Amino acid sequence: MKFSRWESPVNKSSIVPETAERAALRESVTALVGRYGHDYFVEKAHAHSEPSELWKELGAAGFLGVHLPEEYGGGGGTLGDLLVVVEAASAAGCPLLMTVISPAICGTILAHHGSHEMKQRWLIGIADGSLKMAFAITEPDAGSNSHEVTTTAHADGEGWRLSGTKYWTSGIDEADAVLVVARSGSAPAKGDRKPLSLFVVPTDSPGLTWQPIPAALTQPEQQFTVFFDDVPLGPEALIGDDGNGLRQVFAGLNPERITAAAISNGISLYSLEKATAYANERAVWKGVKIGAHQGVAHPLAECYIAVAQARLMAQRAADLFDAGEDAAEASNIAKFAAADSSLRTLDQAMQTHGGNGMSLEYGLADLWFLARMLKTAPVSREMVLNFVSQRSLGLPASY
16 A cells, blocks of 8 residues: 655755745755656666656746856756756655756856857757757776776867767767766877867767667666767867867766766655655554654654765765855765765665565655665766875875
8 A cells, every 4th residue: 555645854854045036946946846656767777768757847937047047048046946957856765867867967068168159059059958968978998097097089070070989978869968977089189198189979870870789777867888880070060179188078067976966865855755655654663653663763763863964965066066166076985975874775665664664655665776876976986085085184105
């Protein structure tokens, strides 16, 4: 049997400060996504089907482009506003990975480094939900080491020819274009570092193909290996300056980590609400609600504390980014803390449900691999620890 929805205080905490405008934004996103709900997400996830109806509504309401410039169809807000959107959607049962990829990574990079023509071509559609853009950086051999990227753009007249392979590229099958991190075959090397460039490649380009990667993930976005076989690119495909792609891509990596943290924190809030509702209604021993037992209550309280800390760090990271300050440390810590607390909270919510935690009817077990994936991507917890060891603690570099 299913338990009725209980008015949980989980999402009403005042620990994480929120302006009246952001509280109204959260309420609006929750109401919109709540009309679709977790069952809609699961239906699309099992079919690897694009949640187009929800995506279009999010775009039309101004939520996908809330942080993008007004002159290109956005809301003129901040990354902190997008953080609220992504977290609220996830807390309502719809953790959409494409919100991290298309508006957060690609939209932010284009807003910071794209030409006026490129912004007109792509940002307006990203903001209103009529276009999606995927992001291709990971490669089979390079893994997390962007300095060893081998996908290369060779000069060809005024444009380029792009060749190489990318791996674990999410949602390219539902995207109109893919933002590709590639070695530049024409820019001079900077020391022993191979120069990188960024290109926007329409997904209908000749020579661009992909094949799905079978994975245990339950999410609408499928994962792909992507092949670039001498793909022709015009001069308009280049973002910013040739060979300056590493600096440009960092405009999107902190937003990536912050919004990934938002998805994890949203899953935590969703899981806690499910668990507390169940614990407040389920009675097994002499009519006493199981939430009265410390063996149930204390682990959930610890999860709540961890989630509150992760949410505070995510907001701090967004505030630093929006202020134009160095947000790298906070963004990495936010992503690390949110991913760890999310998996722990989801696991405890399932444990609270006992055997029912494994039942798909209760809407928890189907989030397991998504929550687990967020410990590995985007940026693994090991790479975050490397960053903190070296940058925060001043320890010797390990790689």
